[in-house]
Amino acid sequence: MEYARLTRRCDVAYLGRLFFLGLVARRTVPLLLLACISSPVDRPGDRWQPTEPPAAVAPGDLALAASDGVLGGTLELSVTGAQAYEEVLLVRSSRGAGEGTCFGVLGGACLGLLDPVRLLPSVWTALDGTAALSVPLPADAGLEGATPCFQAIVIRGLGGEHAELAAPACATLGRDSDGDGVIDLTDPCPDDPIDACDVPACEHLGWKEGDADWTCPDGMRMPTIDEWDAVEPCIADEDWATFGYYSDVAISVGGCDCKWNPSWCSQPSIETIREGRMCGDYAQLHICLSD
Numbered sequence: 063m064e065y066a067r068l069t070r071r072c073d074v075a076y077l078g079r080l081f082f083l084g085l086v087a088r089r090t091v092p093l094l095l096l097a098c099i100s101s102p103v104d105r106p107g108d109r110w111q112p113t114e115p116p117a118a119v120a121p122g123d124l125a126l127a128a129s130d131g132v133l134g135g136t137l138e139l140s141v142t143g144a145q146a147y148e149e150v151l152l153v154r155s156s157r158g159a160g161e162g163t164c165f166g167v168l169g170g171a172c173l174g175l176l177d178p179v180r181l182l183p184s185v186w187t188a189l190d191g192t193a194a195l196s197v198p199l200p201a202d203a204g205l206e207g208a209t210p211c212f213q214a215i216v217i218r219g220l221g222g223e224h225a226e227l228a229a230p231a232c233a234t235l236g237r238d239s240d241g242d243g244v245i246d247l248t249d250p251c252p253d254d255p256i257d258a259c260d261v262p263a264c265e266h267l268g269w270k271e272g273d274a275d276w277t278c279p280d281g282m283r284m285p286t287i288d289e290w291d292a293v294e295p296c297i298a299d300e301d302w303a304t305f306g307y308y309s310d311v312a313i314s315v316g317g318c319d320c321k322w323n324p325s326w327c328s329q330p331s332i333e334t335i336r337e338g339r340m341c342g343d344y345a346q347l348h349i350c351l352s353d
């Protein structure tokens with residue numbers, strides 16, 4: 063092989079790309095290594111070999127997010143924080159995150175994935191520096207509960223000296239019995255696509271002033287400020303006419319003052335879902351929710 067051709071084949075950036083491709087086409091790796099070791103411009107220990115990690119790597123903006131993966135469906139990878147129209151390499155490890163191999167082509171940076179790693183199809187960012195990849199998954203029950211991890215890489219600069227690696231993102235694989243896109247392992251209602259089973263039951267305990275007994279029955283609790291939808295099924299028709307600036311559904315009881323009187327303290331004050339803090343001599347609706 064003539065000198066010029068060997069020189070081109072052993073160019074660091076070019077070799078780096080081939081090396082990554084070699085993670086897929088493994089048979090080509092030994093041939094590449096032999097060609098370069100015999101080259102007049104490369105010697106054992108040159109930059110394309112694995113290196114020690116650099117002393118410090120400045121954190122960048124590149125980030126990767128991975129959805130849980132639906133067996134027989136897909137797993138979604140989302141890249142953010144790259145530059146416009148950049149190629150982003152995506153690698154996967156079935157063994158998970160950890161101290162991985164360091165590469166000269168990455169400026170000496172190390173993967174955050176345990177070997178062995180596999181190269182996924184690379185993606186190109188849009189103008190806003192984002193990109194996405196939908197990874198098809200087999201309907202293999204043996205993968206239930208598997209937790210592969212992924213990493214996004216952008217190679218920049220001569221010899222990858224400005225390469226940027228996102229923090230690894232891991233996913234859990236599983237079946238999605240009700241087809242709502244949430245795997246059974248994390249679906250609060252794995253057999254209910256609208257997750258109605260996750261709405262807490264409610265109980266109407268009447269209108270009460272601050273001194274009253276605000277204890278909820280066993281296994282129930284006061285609602286939070288975000289649970290109007292959960293208390294609404296227990297609101298009686300006559301309650302709706304009472305609601306207003308001085309009357310709402312209580313979320314907690316205690317302390318002094320209220321939104322119209324900063325010094326009133328004859329009864330514990332009552333916080334409500336929609337109307338803020340009430341003085342305790344104005345009755346509020348007590349609805350409890352199941353835990």
Ligand SMILES: [Ca+2]
Nearest residue numbers: 240242244249
């Ligand atoms: Ca589901």
